[in-house]
Amino acid sequence: MITSVKEILIKAKEGGYAVGAFNTVNLETTQGIVRAAKELHSPIIIQVSEKTLEYAGLRGIFNLIKNEAEFYASEIPIGIHLDHGHSFEIVQRVVTAGFTSVMYDGSRKNFSDNIEITKKVVDFCHERGVSVQGELGNVPYLSEHKMMDVDWDKYMTDPLEAKQFVDGTGIDALAVAVGNAHGFFREREIPDWDRLEKIREIVDVPLIMHGASDWEDGKASEAVKKGISCFNIDTNTRMAFVNALSNIFHNDKDPGFDMRDILGQAREAVKDSVKKKILLFGSNDKI
Numbered sequence: 227m228i229t230s231v232k233e234i235l236i237k238a239k240e241g242g243y244a245v246g247a248f249n250t251v252n253l254e255t256t257q258g259i260v261r262a263a264k265e266l267h268s269p270i271i272i273q274v275s276e277k278t279l280e281y282a283g284l285r286g287i288f289n290l291i292k293n294e295a296e297f298y299a300s301e302i303p304i305g306i307h308l309d310h311g312h313s314f315e316i317v318q319r320v321v322t323a324g325f326t327s328v329m330y331d332g333s334r335k336n337f338s339d340n341i342e343i344t345k346k347v348v349d350f351c352h353e354r355g356v357s358v359q360g361e362l363g364n365v366p367y368l369s370e371h372k373m374m375d376v377d378w379d380k381y382m383t384d385p386l387e388a389k390q391f392v393d394g395t396g397i398d399a400l401a402v403a404v405g406n407a408h409g410f411f412r413e414r415e416i417p418d419w420d421r422l423e424k425i426r427e428i429v430d431v432p433l434i435m436h437g438a439s440d441w442e443d444g445k446a447s448e449a450v451k452k453g454i455s456c457f458n459i460d461t462n463t464r465m466a467f468v469n470a471l472s473n474i475f476h477n478d479k480d481p482g483f484d485m486r487d488i489l490g491q492a493r494e495a496v497k498d499s500v501k502k503k504i505l506l507f508g509s510n511d512k513i
Contacts, residue, residue, distance in 0.1 A: 228295050231305035231327035232357035232398045234269045235432035238455040243508035244446075247271035247434075248500060249309060249460035251278050253290060254489045255467060258496030260294045260304070266501055266510040269303040271327075271456065275310055284323050292324070303513055307359075309458065317347050321356050329359040329401070337362075337387060344395040352396065359434060362391045363403030381405075385424040392429050399456070400425075401434040417445060419452055426453030434458065446506050459503055463496050470495035 238245045250256045250272055263270040272291050279287065288306065295304040308320045308328040317328050330347040332340035344360045351358045363383030383402045392400055402425055404418040426433060432455035438446065439462035446457065470492040474481050481488060504510050 227300050227303060228292060228326075229269070229303035229305055230357065231271055231307050234271060234303055234305050235399055235455050237269070237512070238509065239432045241512060242450070243512060244435075244450045244454055245269055245271060245456050245509045246500065246503045246507055247273050247305075247307060247309070247456050247458045248463055248503075249273055249275060249278070249458070250287070250291065251281060251464075254493040255463060255496050256291055256294050258467075258493045259463070259500050260299050260302070261493075262497045262500035262504060263302050263304070264299050265497075266504045267302070267513050268504045268509040268511070269305075269513055270500075270504075270509075271305040271307050273307040273309040273329075273458070275460075276312065276316060279316075279320070284319060288320075288323050288325065301513065309460075314343065314347055314350070317350065321351060321354055325356065327357045327359070329361070331361050331401075333361040333363060333401075333403075337391075341391060341394045344391075344397060348396045357398040358395075359399040359401060360391065360395055360397040361401035361403075361436075362388055363401075382418055382421060383425060385421060385428060388425050389428045392431055397431060399432045399434055400429060401436050401458075417449070419448065422449070422452045422454070432456060442502075442506060447508075450508065457503070457507060459500075462503065463499055466495040466499035467492045 234245055248259045248270060250259060256272065259270060259272055274287050291306050305327055306325055308325055310331045311317050311328050312331055317330055320328060328351060330344050332343050340362065348358045363381060382404055388400060402422065404422045433453050434456045435449055435454045436458045438457050439459050441449065471488065474488055474491060
């Protein structure tokens with residue numbers, strides 16, 4: 227069932243676990259995410275990026291997710307969310323189409339501009355019952371920077387600025403940077419746990435972790451203990467899907483031409499990947 231993302235995040239924050247916000251790009255990925263949540267009785271957030279909106283069509287991908295949630299997982303709380311919206315205009319478009327949660331990412335702007343535009347987004351969205359996630363700090367992408375040593379102090383979220391940012395914008399959730407990185411960019415060797423704890427102590431909204439698809443060596447559970455209520459997962463599910471297809475065509479001398487069979491195997495790989503994340507975050511049996 228379609229559920230408010232804000233409600234899902236608040237319950238996770240109060241319950242001391244985290245939920246996964248999983249990116250989708252097509253039917254099979256969406257089905258894999260939903261089926262994993264059903265099998266483990268877990269709330270989830272399904273999100274799309276601007277590139278996915280261009281690829282699949284705004285109303286097409288929104289209604290695909292909505293239909294899967296309403297008709298095939300009526301007992302599972304599922305939120306639909308825009309991931310990394312970079313302009314007020316894209317927020318307007320998705321809200322008009324029916325999205326009830328958005329992320330406005332002004333993290334590459336200076337602090338005052340980030341506050342100003344995020345506040346504009348919040349005012350627009352809250353008037354329409356839509357929740358907003360903002361970002362402060364810089365979670366780097368490999369496409370933005372060369373793979374080199376990074377002065378992480380320049381990238382990570384300042385706790386006092388985080389308090390000012392939340393109070394000045396009225397956002398419902400905050401994405402933070404404590405040494406995490408998107409995609410295959412080399413992360414800080416050890417996340418700045420002290421910084422994360424300080425942010426949690428003075429900021430009273432759920433905290434979101436981007437760029438942590440590969441956090442499976444104890445870092446994810448530590449992040450939850452320190453205050454993270456949601457992990458954005460994109461790279462992990464994409465790799466599961468693509469690797470499944472690669473294995474089919476590399477190892478099977480005659481994979482056939484039944485797309486339903488081939489893509490069905492990729493869907494199962496996504497489901498298995500999402501189930502591992504749900505168990506790691508502790509959101510299983512939380513509906």
